Amino acid sequence: MLYYSTRKNRKATGVSFAAAALTGLAPDGGLYVPETLPPYSPGVRNSLGSMTFQDIAFETIKPYVTPDIPDAVLGDLVQDAYSFDAPLLHVGDRLVLELFHGPTAAFKDFGARFMARAFAYLRRGEDKALHILVATSGDTGGAVAHGFYGVDGVKVTVLYPKGQVTPLQERQIAGLGGNVSALAVEGSFDDCQRLVKTAFNNEDLKKRLVLSSANSINVARLIPQAVYYAAAAGKAFTGTIDALKTGEAVGKFRAVEKQPITFCVPSGNFGNLTAGLYALEMGAPIRGFIAATNVNKSIPDYLETGYYEARFSKATISNAMDVGSPSNFERLTAHWFSLKELRRMVRGVSVSDDNTRKTIAEVHKTTGYFLDPHTAVGWRGADQVYAEHNVPTGPLAVLATAHPAKFAETVQPLTGPIPIPPSLSKAIERKPNAQTIPAEISALLEALS
Numbered sequence: 001m002l003y004y005s006t007r008k009n010r011k012a013t014g015v016s017f018a019a020a021a022l023t024g025l026a027p028d029g030g031l032y033v034p035e036t037l038p039p040y041s042p043g044v045r046n047s048l049g050s051m052t053f054q055d056i057a058f059e060t061i062k063p064y065v066t067p068d069i070p071d072a073v074l075g076d077l078v079q080d081a082y083s084f085d086a087p088l089l090h091v092g093d094r095l096v097l098e099l100f101h102g103p104t105a106a107f108k109d110f111g112a113r114f115m116a117r118a119f120a121y122l123r124r125g126e127d128k129a130l131h132i133l134v135a136t137s138g139d140t141g142g143a144v145a146h147g148f149y150g151v152d153g154v155k156v157t158v159l160y161p162k163g164q165v166t167p168l169q170e171r172q173i174a175g176l177g178g179n180v181s182a183l184a185v186e187g188s189f190d191d192c193q194r195l196v197k198t199a200f201n202n203e204d205l206k207k208r209l210v211l212s213s214a215n216s217i218n219v220a221r222l223i224p225q226a227v228y229y230a231a232a233a234g235k236a237f238t239g240t241i242d243a244l245k246t247g248e249a250v251g252k253f254r255a256v257e258k259q260p261i262t263f264c265v266p267s268g269n270f271g272n273l274t275a276g277l278y279a280l281e282m283g284a285p286i287r288g289f290i291a292a293t294n295v296n297k298s299i300p301d302y303l304e305t306g307y308y309e310a311r312f313s314k315a316t317i318s319n320a321m322d323v324g325s326p327s328n329f330e331r332l333t334a335h336w337f338s339l340k341e342l343r344r345m346v347r348g349v350s351v352s353d354d355n356t357r358k359t360i361a362e363v364h365k366t367t368g369y370f371l372d373p374h375t376a377v378g379w380r381g382a383d384q385v386y387a388e389h390n391v392p393t394g395p396l397a398v399l400a401t402a403h404p405a406k407f408a409e410t411v412q413p414l415t416g417p418i419p420i421p422p423s424l425s426k427a428i429e430r431k432p433n434a435q436t437i438p439a440e441i442s443a444l445l446e447a448l449s
């Protein structure tokens, strides 16, 4: 598979998976996109409902990494990366796809764990360590830190805005040590991102270190996220829902066999949604998507008006989605040129903090299920879309992108105590150990020396 930049003359910029993954961003500043989205073989497509998650991961990722990662290596890699489940459950009147059973209790573990293992393989035998620089507003940093923790030949530096991540997120980012360093930047998330970008363009630093990025623009994080969509769509299509959680799905959202599913995706930078579209294009039985954002709604507005405007981000209680200028917009338009085509597959919707809080309280009251603020945006967004539009029936699944205990400060006052999963109790016990730096490039360069 070749990868092209979203910007310049496409045919002139084709690179391998290894190059696209290890450099992150194309030299012209664009994002890498695969040249095609290869369809599943009929055999695989018809078996998605019965295959193991690891086998679906293998079949989904394989065409994108050939020939750089041989089949046998990929097989071991997905076994090792995906040692946890992505259950599809009935909750109240719909399905929920729980993506928070990885080590940092957010869906970003799926991408980060694959990326870390892929990088370790692609860099085998090199004597200089690969240095990952990543800016985070909270969840990415923890997932990347855990993904790469203890991986040979890789060093990680995570930049986060000091005092603006939750205490738990800070422990996930800065509590590991080893090959993971944390920098608490006296500034905003935008400052962190600016520092990372400036560092990547610093000729001196590029001579000293082999640098790479690990945010959601990296294809190595994006592609593995297509896997859980295909797995869940297969399960819904064959009627093999994992377990009854809190009541049977009823009415219009019923999982009727042989019906393609609609996913509602809580969205910020739109990497997750892009991966879902990859799964649809590859032939997984998916009807379409609802892209639910908080008030940072550049893309829902684009879908409605046809006019795209990058904005400054506004702070909300679903802070991992506070993105005013979603990077993956460029990928969406590179793959699906026409607005009409995109509209056919995706409906946009935006949810206020007020309605997010109301939803967390209501869903807990009626079903006993705890939604984190991001998942609650998805739940409510689906309600808003179904109320306004005449949407076809068929199963609806909301992606649960984080465990509610990760955002206990917001959720608990609305629901009462949340049971804490073991991965998070372990993180709570760690002591964060970060170096504080001013939001200046000289300070970052010094910290990296």
Ligand SMILES: *Cc1c(COP(=O)(O)O)cnc(C)c1O
Binding pocket: 106, 107, 108, 139, 140, 216, 266, 267, 268, 269, 270, 271, 272, 273, 320, 321, 374, 375, 401, 402
């Ligand atoms: C990152 C994140 C999102 C947004 O995902 P994108 O791929 O950036 O759209 C949603 N929910 C949670 C919990 C996240 O950590």
